[in-house]
Amino acid sequence: MRSLLFGLIFTFISQVAVAGEGMWLPLLLKSLNEAEMQQLGMKLSAEDIYSVNRGSLKDAIVHFGGFCTSELISPDGLLLTNHHCGYGQIQQHSSLEHNYLKNGFWAMDRNQELPNPGLTATFINEIMDVTDRVLAFVNDDMTVSERQTMVDKNISKLRKNFELEEYQDLVVRPFFEGNQYFAFITTTYKDVRLVGAPPESIGKFGADTDNWVWPRHTGDFSLFRIYAGPDNLPADYSDENVPLKSKHFLPISLDGVEPGDFTMVFGFPGRTSEYLPSYAIKQLVEKLNPAKIKIRETALSILDKYMREDETVRIQYASKFARVANYWKKWIGESMGLERTKAIEKKEKYEKRFTSALPKDSPYRTILPEFEKLYKDRAPLAFVRDYYSELTGRNIEMMRLVRMGQSLVSNYENNGEESFIEYRDRVKPSVESFFKDYKAEIDSEVFEALTKLYKSNVDKAYVPRMMHAKNDEDMNGRSTNSSDFVLHHTVFNKKDKLLAVLEMEPSEAVETLKNDPLYKFGEQWKMLYDEKVANPLNKIQFRMDSLQRIYMKAQMEVFPNKVFYPDANSTMRLTYGQVNGYSPQDAVYYTPVTHLEGVIEKYVPGDYEFDISDKLLELYRTKDYGPYADANGKMPVCFIGTNHTTGGNSGSPAIDAHGNLIGLNFDRAWEGTMSDYNYDPTICRNIMVDARYILFVIDKYAGAGHLIEEMKLVHPKSEME
Ligand code: ARG
Ligand code: ASP
Numbered sequence: 129m130r131s132l133l134f135g136l137i138f139t140f141i142s143q144v145a146v147a148g149e150g151m152w153l154p155l156l157l158k159s160l161n162e163a164e165m166q167q168l169g170m171k172l173s174a175e176d177i178y179s180v181n182r183g184s185l186k187d188a189i190v191h192f193g194g195f196c197t198s199e200l201i202s203p204d205g206l207l208l209t210n211h212h213c214g215y216g217q218i219q220q221h222s223s224l225e226h227n228y229l230k231n232g233f234w235a236m237d238r239n240q241e242l243p244n245p246g247l248t249a250t251f252i253n254e255i256m257d258v259t260d261r262v263l264a265f266v267n268d269d270m271t272v273s274e275r276q277t278m279v280d281k282n283i284s285k286l287r288k289n290f291e292l293e294e295y296q297d298l299v300v301r302p303f304f305e306g307n308q309y310f311a312f313i314t315t316t317y318k319d320v321r322l323v324g325a326p327p328e329s330i331g332k333f334g335a336d337t338d339n340w341v342w343p344r345h346t347g348d349f350s351l352f353r354i355y356a357g358p359d360n361l362p363a364d365y366s367d368e369n370v371p372l373k374s375k376h377f378l379p380i381s382l383d384g385v386e387p388g389d390f391t392m393v394f395g396f397p398g399r400t401s402e403y404l405p406s407y408a409i410k411q412l413v414e415k416l417n418p419a420k421i422k423i424r425e426t427a428l429s430i431l432d433k434y435m436r437e438d439e440t441v442r443i444q445y446a447s448k449f450a451r452v453a454n455y456w457k458k459w460i461g462e463s464m465g466l467e468r469t470k471a472i473e474k475k476e477k478y479e480k481r482f483t484s485a486l487p488k489d490s491p492y493r494t495i496l497p498e499f500e501k502l503y504k505d506r507a508p509l510a511f512v513r514d515y516y517s518e519l520t521g522r523n524i525e526m527m528r529l530v531r532m533g534q535s536l537v538s539n540y541e542n543n544g545e546e547s548f549i550e551y552r553d554r555v556k557p558s559v560e561s562f563f564k565d566y567k568a569e570i571d572s573e574v575f576e577a578l579t580k581l582y583k584s585n586v587d588k589a590y591v592p593r594m595m596h597a598k599n600d601e602d603m604n605g606r607s608t609n610s611s612d613f614v615l616h617h618t619v620f621n622k623k624d625k626l627l628a629v630l631e632m633e634p635s636e637a638v639e640t641l642k643n644d645p646l647y648k649f650g651e652q653w654k655m656l657y658d659e660k661v662a663n664p665l666n667k668i669q670f671r672m673d674s675l676q677r678i679y680m681k682a683q684m685e686v687f688p689n690k691v692f693y694p695d696a697n698s699t700m701r702l703t704y705g706q707v708n709g710y711s712p713q714d715a716v717y718y719t720p721v722t723h724l725e726g727v728i729e730k731y732v733p734g735d736y737e738f739d740i741s742d743k744l745l746e747l748y749r750t751k752d753y754g755p756y757a758d759a760n761g762k763m764p765v766c767f768i769g770t771n772h773t774t775g776g777n778s779g780s781p782a783i784d785a786h787g788n789l790i791g792l793n794f795d796r797a798w799e800g801t802m803s804d805y806n807y808d809p810t811i812c813r814n815i816m817v818d819a820r821y822i823l824f825v826i827d828k829y830a831g832a833g834h835l836i837e838e839m840k841l842v843h844p845k846s847e848m849e
Contacts, residue, residue, distance in 0.1 A: 148770030211331030395780030
């Protein structure tokens with residue numbers, strides 16, 4: 129009896145401890161998760177979530193533009209996603225007279241909804257396990273490229289079995305590092321209109337200071353609507369189009385959440401790497417993250433200085449700064465979390481168990497030693513790769529134009545004049561828009577600071593000659609500082625000069641580009657990089673990828689009772705957990721729900737991150753919350769849970785035990801951003817806006833009650849009593 133009780137307690141504890149980890153395939157919920165989900169409080173069946181035969185929750189979940197998630201919340205195609213997901217569209221419709229970023233935007237009827245060329249909304253019709261067909265005739269004796277050739281052949285054969293409509297697609301993706309394959313039939317709508325967005329002072333409240341931070345007070349949402357042709361099928365934008373009649377949409381719960389409540393988050397997580405060996409994590413924490421953090425910190429401090437000096441610059445650089453700062457901050461939290469939860473030791477222990485479970489003569493015995501060697505060989509190369517890609521691809525802006533210049537030249541040299549002209553005409557608009565929000569002075573300072581950092585941190589063997597030069601005598605016989613010379617004489621940081629070069633006769637343009645000092649500098653750097661870094665690194669990476677596939681298979685064989693979930697790969701997944709606080713450090717505990725009081729506490733009048741509009745202050749002062757306040761009369765704003773999410777999950781619905789929307793996922797808590805490598809239920813939390821705050825802003829703040837009318841508001845908790 130006693131041992132039985134112990135056994136029960138043990139199972140209970142171990143189950144509570146894992147509730148949260150995993151990004152599950154909707155197709156496999158029945159066999160892998162349904163029982164546990166119901167034990168945690170879910171009242172639905174797996175079939176209610178994913179079914180091909182009838183409308184199910186999955187029919188309300190929409191891949192937004194391919195980079196975020198969104199969900200239907202009305203029978204008329206009304207789509208909810210994050211403010212930061214719709215940011216580009218909101219910005220594009222904004223002008224000085226109609227500053228929707230600053231003041232918000234609300235279509236007061238359907239004629240006012242704004243089209244967004246290029247924006248797509250994709251549904252998943254069906255998910256199929258196609259492993260057998262994709263891996264047919266593949267065997268362990270094949271080389272990696274033989275294997276890939278066979279896989280590609282099988283996939284194209286598979287495609288022929290499906291007769292797809294022009295608006296449908298069949299997407300086949302590897303899972304578990306290529307040990308399994310799943311296919312997705314998708315339907316994509318192309319007329320997606322902007323319906324509403326709160327002002328940045330709500331939708332981006334706290335901006336970068338609060339990004340990745342709990343406690344959080346951001347109303348990070350925006351509304352769109354999917355339009356279809358009169359036959360309800362996808363159609364290009366047209367006046368004839370009508371709001372989509374959807375198979376399913378999410379009712380919205382007005383009952384809110386309490387600690388311990390079941391939650392699930394349904395969406396399109398981008399990328400995780402949960403099954404890497406300890407050596408990978410060690411390299412990340414000790415070498416790669418610190419390097420990338422330092423690079424971005426250096427660039428950000430320069431941007432910050434200029435943005436503080438000049439309001440125009442602040443606006444020009446706001447979005448760039450946010451993009452660079454987003455992952456800079458994430459990596460800091462990630463490294464801290466990996467260290468704090470002793471992720472490396474945890475992996476090492478796991479690897480010991482793995483090895484000791486292997487028979488003496490198992491071929492798997494060589495996996496980990498080989499990984500150790502590969503990661504060691506990779507270390508210096510991966511370090512330079514990160515430096516190179518951060519500098520040329522991200523932080524030194526003009527290097528991106530140099531890359532365009534390189535493509536122009538190679539188009540000319542390999543394919544002739546016409547190809548040059550075709551490519552030039554295609555990129556010209558992006559060159560113009562590059563300079564719209566660009567200041568050469570800032571970029572030049574970033575160039576100087578980052579190349580200096582490169583020289584002092586990267587092994588000499590990888591530093592191009594022109595970067596070495598103390599003065600440009602080595603290059604041109606003059607005695608100014610070499611980077612001064614390059615920056616002064618290049619056309620790549622000067623709009624008119626660069627555009628003039630693009631207008632020249634192709635042969636002349638190519639000659640001029642090739643003689644440009646920054647172009648030469650970029651060429652020299654690229655050639656050195658390709659030869660000494662990219663080529664050897666690709667070889668190592670190639671072997672690592674196939675070893676990772678074998679390691680994955682081996683782990684599944686060695687631990688047959690462990691339930692594995694596949695790493696995120698931008699396909700539809702469900703994750704579930706509970707509303708729960710956490711302890712970020714000794715003696716500190718964060719409770720899981722924030723309120724409008726907290727917004728007011730953070731208020732800094734006139735500040736670009738923490739200002740509040742008069743309207744919101746007024747609603748707070750008069751407590752005019754309508755039916756959206758909680759039981760204590762307070763206005764909830766955000767909450768956290770143990771749902772395992774990552775980039776791409778932004779805009780995903782948080783759903784209660786009955787299938788109703790309770791919140792909108794938009795971020796993770798900083799201390800747990802390591803969940804991409806090592807999910808730990810003690811500190812990994814996803815951050816959601818409370819659905820009631822969204823309704824309050826739409827109704828009370830924006831006066832867009834007509835939108836509330838098309839939604840379905842429910843009281844699941846009170847109905848149960
Ligand atoms: N951290 C969130 C995510 O990774 C939100 C990013 C947008 N907000 C910002 N301040 N940059 O996407
Ligand atoms: N903010 C992320 C996104 O945009 C979500 C996350 O990384 O947790 O998808």
